[in-house]
Amino acid sequence: MRISTCLLPSLRSADFSADLAIVIDVLRATTVASTALGNGAGILWTCPGIDASRKLSERIAAATPTPPLLCGERQCHRIEGFDLGNSPAEYGPSVVSGRDLVLTTTNGTAAVAAVGDVRQVILGSFVNFSAIRNAMSGHENVLLVCAGTDGEITLEDVLLAGAIIEDAVTSDAATVADDSAEIARATWRQQFSAPVRSLAANDLAGGLRLGRGGRNLVNRGYAGDVLRCALIDNCQVVPTRIRFDAETNGTAFADAR
Numbered sequence: 001m002r003i004s005t006c007l008l009p010s011l012r013s014a015d016f017s018a019d020l021a022i023v024i025d026v027l028r029a030t031t032v033a034s035t036a037l038g039n040g041a042g043i044l045w046t047c048p049g050i051d052a053s054r055k056l057s058e059r060i061a062a063a064t065p066t067p068p069l070l071c072g073e074r075q076c077h078r079i080e081g082f083d084l085g086n087s088p089a090e091y092g093p094s095v096v097s098g099r100d101l102v103l104t105t106t107n108g109t110a111a112v113a114a115v116g117d118v119r120q121v122i123l124g125s126f127v128n129f130s131a132i133r134n135a136m137s138g139h140e141n142v143l144l145v146c147a148g149t150d151g152e153i154t155l156e157d158v159l160l161a162g163a164i165i166e167d168a169v170t171s172d173a174a175t176v177a178d179d180s181a182e183i184a185r186a187t188w189r190q191q192f193s194a195p196v197r198s199l200a201a202n203d204l205a206g207g208l209r210l211g212r213g214g215r216n217l218v219n220r221g222y223a224g225d226v227l228r229c230a231l232i233d234n235c236q237v238v239p240t241r242i243r244f245d246a247e248t249n250g251t252a253f254a255d256a257r
């Protein structure tokens with residue numbers, strides 16, 4: 001297996017032709033998506049625009065007996081008129097089980113839209129770490145796509161990319177990481193010397209809080225979410241792209257274990 005990393009969606013190399021892309025937005029979009037599907041949500045749509053999300057939600061509502069939940073944030077806070085924000089704590093089984101969701105966030109949903117051409121796309125986070133590691137097997141060229149924050153590289157996404165690469169390289173000597181992947185791996189190893197699965201959530205959360213995304217959330221009152229996003233292997237889902245809606249730029253994900 002060859003692994004490459006783009007530290008931001010805009011830094012994607014044209015030379016690496018991936019057969020699997022793993023989109024990473026640890027704080028918090030891909031953690032929310034994994035949590036929601038892990039708690040029984042049906043289909044989760046990611047959609048970059050607010051108006052497009054409303055439109056997509058109305059269209060789904062017209063075609064299904066139960067309307068989807070409209071979810072997402074701007075500047076970390078729930079969007080006015082939306083059902084849910086972007087905190088994993090909001091996506092418990094009693095709220096999301098059996099419901100479809102339309103999620104729009106500042107960075108994560110745009111990162112999904114940026115890899116529309118890759119044959120298979122899944123969403124990665126620490127809460128579904130082992131599930132996505134298993135999903136990588138059998139793929140030849142895996143691209144890890146860090147969402148970043150507002151066009152800037154963020155530490156928490158690079159840490160997860162590095163943890164994935166470290167785990168892949170140490171478990172299979174035939175895995176080849178390119179320079180970008182080695183940068184992510186070095187970042188992980190500099191921060192944590194223990195294998196990812198042996199880390200306590202508190203220790204991992206300490207690392208996540210060091211970066212811009214973590215600091216943003218703490219400053220805006222979401223410190224508890226950083227810890228929730230550090231619950232390694234809290235669920236076993238593989239949010240996998242199943243459909244694309246060109247009109248709204250929406251991408252549908254379902255658990256495909």
Ligand SMILES: O=C(O)[C@H](CS(=O)(=O)O)OP(=O)(O)O
Pocket residue numbers: 025027028029030073075076077086105106107108109147148149150213216
């Ligand atoms: O609310 C979040 O977690 C962030 C907001 S911010 O722009 O990074 O402050 O959105 P996300 O798209 O989940 O990174």
